[in-house]
Amino acid sequence: MVIVDDLQWGDRRSLRWLSVLAEQATQLPVVLVAAVCDGVLGAGGSEVEDILFAGSHHVRLGGVDRSGVRLMLERLRGERPSESVVTECLRDTRGIPRLVAAFAHGDNGGVALSTRVRLRRAGPVAQDLFACVAVFGQVSVDEAARFCGHPTAEIVTTCSTLYAAGLLEFAETEISIAQPLVRQAVLRECQPAELRALHGKAAKVLHAEGAEPIEVAQHLLRGDSNAECWVVDVLLAAAERAMSAGDPDFAARLLRRALAETQEQESPLLLFRLAEAYARTDVVEASRTLVAAVRSAPPEAAVVDLGLLDVMLLDGRGDQAAMVAAAVDNRDGTAARMLARTSWRHEDLPEPLRATEDSLLSALAAMNHAMAGLSREAVLGVATELSDRALVDTDVMLARIISSDLFVFASRLNAAQESCDPVVAVADSLRHLPVLACALAVRAHIRQRKGELVAAVRDVERALDAAVTCGLDQTGGVVRSMLARLVDISLDRGDTRGAADLLTAGQPIAADIVEPGGEVLLFARARLRAATGDFRRARTDLVRCGDLLMSKGMRNPAWVPWRGRLAVVLASMDAETSALELSAEEIAAARQWGAPATVAQALLTGSAVAPDSSLLMLDEAVELLTGSEDVFLLSRVLLRRGKLLSRSGNVVAARAELRRAHEIAAGLECEHLLGRIRAEIAAIGGKPPKTSGKGVDSLTDAESRVARLVVLGRKNREIARELFVQERTVEVHLTRAYRKLGVEGRAQLIRLFSESGGLGR
Numbered sequence: 001m002v003i004v005d006d007l008q009w010g011d012r013r014s015l016r017w018l019s020v021l022a023e024q025a026t027q028l029p030v031v032l033v034a035a036v037c038d039g040v041l042g043a044g045g046s047e048v049e050d051i052l053f054a055g056s057h058h059v060r061l062g063g064v065d066r067s068g069v070r071l072m073l074e075r076l077r078g079e080r081p082s083e084s085v086v087t088e089c090l091r092d093t094r095g096i097p098r099l100v101a102a103f104a105h106g107d108n109g110g111v112a113l114s115t116r117v118r119l120r121r122a123g124p125v126a127q128d129l130f131a132c133v134a135v136f137g138q139v140s141v142d143e144a145a146r147f148c149g150h151p152t153a154e155i156v157t158t159c160s161t162l163y164a165a166g167l168l169e170f171a172e173t174e175i176s177i178a179q180p181l182v183r184q185a186v187l188r189e190c191q192p193a194e195l196r197a198l199h200g201k202a203a204k205v206l207h208a209e210g211a212e213p214i215e216v217a218q219h220l221l222r223g224d225s226n227a228e229c230w231v232v233d234v235l236l237a238a239a240e241r242a243m244s245a246g247d248p249d250f251a252a253r254l255l256r257r258a259l260a261e262t263q264e265q266e267s268p269l270l271l272f273r274l275a276e277a278y279a280r281t282d283v284v285e286a287s288r289t290l291v292a293a294v295r296s297a298p299p300e301a302a303v304v305d306l307g308l309l310d311v312m313l314l315d316g317r318g319d320q321a322a323m324v325a326a327a328v329d330n331r332d333g334t335a336a337r338m339l340a341r342t343s344w345r346h347e348d349l350p351e352p353l354r355a356t357e358d359s360l361l362s363a364l365a366a367m368n369h370a371m372a373g374l375s376r377e378a379v380l381g382v383a384t385e386l387s388d389r390a391l392v393d394t395d396v397m398l399a400r401i402i403s404s405d406l407f408v409f410a411s412r413l414n415a416a417q418e419s420c421d422p423v424v425a426v427a428d429s430l431r432h433l434p435v436l437a438c439a440l441a442v443r444a445h446i447r448q449r450k451g452e453l454v455a456a457v458r459d460v461e462r463a464l465d466a467a468v469t470c471g472l473d474q475t476g477g478v479v480r481s482m483l484a485r486l487v488d489i490s491l492d493r494g495d496t497r498g499a500a501d502l503l504t505a506g507q508p509i510a511a512d513i514v515e516p517g518g519e520v521l522l523f524a525r526a527r528l529r530a531a532t533g534d535f536r537r538a539r540t541d542l543v544r545c546g547d548l549l550m551s552k553g554m555r556n557p558a559w560v561p562w563r564g565r566l567a568v569v570l571a572s573m574d575a576e577t578s579a580l581e582l583s584a585e586e587i588a589a590a591r592q593w594g595a596p597a598t599v600a601q602a603l604l605t606g607s608a609v610a611p612d613s614s615l616l617m618l619d620e621a622v623e624l625l626t627g628s629e630d631v632f633l634l635s636r637v638l639l640r641r642g643k644l645l646s647r648s649g650n651v652v653a654a655r656a657e658l659r660r661a662h663e664i665a666a667g668l669e670c671e672h673l674l675g676r677i678r679a680e681i682a683a684i685g686g687k688p689p690k691t692s693g694k695g696v697d698s699l700t701d702a703e704s705r706v707a708r709l710v711v712l713g714r715k716n717r718e719i720a721r722e723l724f725v726q727e728r729t730v731e732v733h734l735t736r737a738y739r740k741l742g743v744e745g746r747a748q749l750i751r752l753f754s755e756s757g758g759l760g761r
Contacts, residue, residue: 007034015047063095076104092181112189125158135198138174199223213237246430248280268297279311280432284471307394316476353378355385359399373556373593387419391426409558411597413629433470437463441482451632451668460486480521487524494672519548542566558598564605571609579609597630635664706733711753
């Protein structure tokens with residue numbers, strides 16, 4: 001028996017002798033066993049091939065499998081690796097033991113060194129080709145030939161050699177490095193100047209071949225500055241595609257690089273584009289960049305997107321927006337439209353009210369009419385037309401958001417959500433954070449009105465997160481309105497402590513507050529103070545809230561029902577006459593607007609200050625809301641009516657009303673309201689119905705057990721062992737629980753149980 005290890009290292013004379021022996025081995029009592037390392041290129045390539053060809057049996061060792069990788073990592077690191085680490089290692093090393101060891105020890109230098117040695121033995125073409133593939137990631141043979149400057153035939157031959165060595169692999173017509181870890185190690189060990197030069201060369205090759213701008217730009221960003229005329233155009237085109245793909249941060253990187261490459265006379269255009277990119281994720285930087293662009297450009301060169309101005313106004317930067325509008329040439333009417341935005345006031349009530357070509361101004365005009373409590377049908381007409389417009393730009397998206405709010409004011413909740421949901425989806429896909437924040441805040445309002453309080457909380461928290469991330473002014477109207485909405489929802493859920501914590505953690509409310517959004521925050525704080533018995537300070541907040549609203553012509557209680565809330569507070573302070581007067585004003589203003597929910601809300605608060613006519617008011621409120629989309633308000637009206645009937649001695653009628661309220665509330669996401677109704681039923685000797693609605697109570701016993709164990713941190717396998725069932729059974733119950741609760745994954749499930757108090761079931 002002749003055994004030869006590392007056959008590839010043999011000298012040519014020895015290899016020729018072994019080749020002859022291999023050919024004659026079948027006729028002699030000789031067994032030749034030779035081991036060859038595919039990953040090493042020796043000097044005797046053809047002789048080694050002759051020996052292998054003569055062999056009767058071939059055994060090729062592959063990489064170790066997942067369990068083998070896990071075992072190697074555990075032994076090399078001294079601890080059991082997580083499954084994500086095992087997956088990463090298997091992906092980067094393809095299970096090759098020496099690379100797994102390098103991965104475990106972080107030995108990039110050793111991998112790069114051994115790769116360079118192997119390539120040096122293969123010759124300069126192999127070195128050039130491997131560097132090319134490392135920089136490109138994936139590259140065609142023709143691109144590699146142009147990059148390396150070698151004939152295509154030579155590149156093909158070298159590819160075959162490196163493939164046989166286990167260094168390259170093919171995917172259809174593309175070449176790539178076989179193990180990602182090797183590519184990472186080689187690139188990390190490259191000198192920065194060398195790497196920049198390689199990326200610059202790659203950009204030129206790709207541009208010459210007509211590659212996509214994004215692909216070329218990726219290399220331009222990593223390469224040295226390039227003075228060629230095509231570079232800025234490619235970066236601009238790539239930035240435009242990045243914006244369309246919802247990656248404004250990458251677009252901003254591309255535009256900053258374009259500014260570094262460009263001539264001074266071209267920089268204003270790039271600054272305008274850069275401001276547009278910033279407007280989606282950083283409103284402060286967007287405003288600064290836009291002002292710089294306007295100051296550096298003549299009026300005829302000022303190409304300002306209306307949506308960019310809208311974002312500035314959204315953040316309360318009216319002075320800067322006015323300066324920008326005044327500097328823009330008005331040949332196409334853009335400056336006039338900008339000035340109209342910057343000079344808009346709540347008191348402006350254009351007649352006739354109709355939807356025009358300018359979506360946002362049309363929406364603002366309709367909002368002003370709605371705030372004043374005028375022209376509900378005309379307002380609905382504008383909202384309906386705007387909600388049908390395609391979401392082509394920021395202007396239309398903001399107009400659709402306002403339209404959604406208008407539908408809410410008019411008690412058209414489903415229409416509001418149909419208008420708002422697409423804006424959330426588009427803004428999210430484009431990563432337009434200011435628009436996303438506004439859309440989520442409005443959708444939270446819609447969901448609150450529908451009684452979907454858990455979903456409403458998720459939306460408004462996402463809205464606040466988006467607003468903070470993009471730098472919207474934390475004391476401005478947009479963020480104040482979001483905070484007020486979250487406080488209001490917390491109070492609907494009976495969470496007075498949570499509402500108080502929100503107001504304590506947020507920006508303080510100044511006594512002389514006049515900013516947009518201040519009135520809704522004052523109203524939310526007044527509601528909290530009234531709920532905790534602090535009627536004196538609640539009255540102060542509501543009076544200030546009313547003064548602010550009336551000074552802006554905002555008389556419609558559909559926006560902020562401050563009179564009705566103040567009437568209840570005054571009645572609690574034994575000021576019955578003033579309470580009755582305010583309640584009558586509220587009901588009259590609500591009737592003037594005419595939306596069923598607005599009138600019903602006014603009647604509900606009125607019933608608390610006018611005992612003699614309270615049942616009549618509630619009868620009308622029930623009639624207005626029956627069959628409407630405002631089921632959350634209807635259930636509260638029925639609860640109030642049931643309590644009054646009970647106190648008047650009409651227990652049978654009270655039970656009927658309370659059971660109807662319970663039936664509605666059981667389908668909502670408000671455990672607090674449901675608990676109040678059940679307590680009232682029990683108080684009059686009734687048995688609360690069994691709940692079978694949405695939320696945690698909708699789960700079967702098996703689904704509930706699995707969900708509770710997930711909330712406690714158990715894995716599926718652990719749950720299966722604990723409940724003596726198959727793991728697949730756990731997965732089925734968990735999937736059904738996700739679907740019923742409207743959540744996606746364990747994190748949302750844990751959060752929902754925490755919010756609803758469902759863990760103790």
